[in-house]
Amino acid sequence: MRRITAAFLLASGIAATCLAVAAGSAAENVSPIYGVSLPEGYRDWRMITVAHEAGKNNDIRAVLGNDIAFKAFRDGTRPFPDGAVIARLAYVYKSSPENDAVFPAPQSFVAGDPTNVQISVKDSKRFSDSGGWGYGQFENGMANQSEPLLKSCFACHTKLDQSKDFVFSHYSP
Amino acid sequence: MRRITAAFLLASGIAATCLAVAAGSAAENVSPIYGVSLPEGYRDWRMITVAHEAGKNNDIRAVLGNDIAFKAFRDGTRPFPDGAVIARLAYVYKSSPENDAVFPAPQSFVAGDPTNVQISVKDSKRFSDSGGWGYGQFENGMANQSEPLLKSCFACHTKLDQSKDFVFSHYSP
Numbered sequence: 475m476r477r478i479t480a481a482f483l484l485a486s487g488i489a490a491t492c493l494a495v496a497a498g499s500a501a502e503n504v505s506p507i508y509g510v511s512l513p514e515g516y517r518d519w520r521m522i523t524v525a526h527e528a529g530k531n532n533d534i535r536a537v538l539g540n541d542i543a544f545k546a547f548r549d550g551t552r553p554f555p556d557g558a559v560i561a562r563l564a565y566v567y568k569s570s571p572e573n574d575a576v577f578p579a580p581q582s583f584v585a586g587d588p589t590n591v592q593i594s595v596k597d598s599k600r601f602s603d604s605g606g607w608g609y610g611q612f613e614n615g616m617a618n619q620s621e622p623l624l625k626s627c628f629a630c631h632t633k634l635d636q637s638k639d640f641v642f643s644h645y646s647p
Numbered sequence: 648m649r650r651i652t653a654a655f656l657l658a659s660g661i662a663a664t665c666l667a668v669a670a671g672s673a674a675e676n677v678s679p680i681y682g683v684s685l686p687e688g689y690r691d692w693r694m695i696t697v698a699h700e701a702g703k704n705n706d707i708r709a710v711l712g713n714d715i716a717f718k719a720f721r722d723g724t725r726p727f728p729d730g731a732v733i734a735r736l737a738y739v740y741k742s743s744p745e746n747d748a749v750f751p752a753p754q755s756f757v758a759g760d761p762t763n764v765q766i767s768v769k770d771s772k773r774f775s776d777s778g779g780w781g782y783g784q785f786e787n788g789m790a791n792q793s794e795p796l797l798k799s800c801f802a803c804h805t806k807l808d809q810s811k812d813f814v815f816s817h818y819s820p
Contacts, residue, residue, distance in 0.1 A: 528756065
């Protein structure tokens, strides 16, 4: 009996360790506070709009959406339905000597290396404390673990008026 | 016999007129020189990259591609295979007081109204006189009929070095 119990405890211990390792490695790549991960295949999503942020960001960006988000953007549906996911892909904003050599005057600014990808997930129950939105920021596919950074997401988005459902972007036809 | 001939000629005339009208209305929406039309569903294509053209254009733009073009961009395949189609969607480049009101300083530039859509079609046989590319420019879905404008497409793209297969854009991951 003692041997069976010992074997059981050993097996349980190994199983628990395996579970903890699995949970640990999964947890490494989700955002703090919200637990948002980088959605598989987001780079293939359809384009909602484009923008340039000057100042500290100094990036050029594309906003993509999964099918639920894209449809809501195109139809003007607000608030966004649960399941909508928006991906904001930012790149270094840089002039293009390669293009400018062809044009009559320097004028061309293009996307350089990626800076980060920000993900917004609409789930009105899961993220009820933040207007129904959960946030994550990813550099080279890895979730940024800064809690102050993640807290700044909703702090900024909540300044928009309610008709926008906490979303900056508008659909570009 | 004379009545039959007259009826036949009348019927033929009507048919010929109908054909001419049909051909005319189809021809209205293709580009001069190249005969390129606006591809159905291009707005749902995947995003290749984004850019800002200052100067006379003063636009912000997204470059989308059909599946053949997108794959070639992502894989770095040059020259592009026949069947590749690239859509360049340009919008008025404008500052966003709406966004800037939320940020610490004015910094946000977004896409305003669409200006035009330019389509590049790779078909090495059909467009053998222009490096295998045919071009079209569309405003509000209608093909621009300016021959000098369309001539300027290849005149500009041909200034790029041959390794680029006459294409300015690079894929943004």
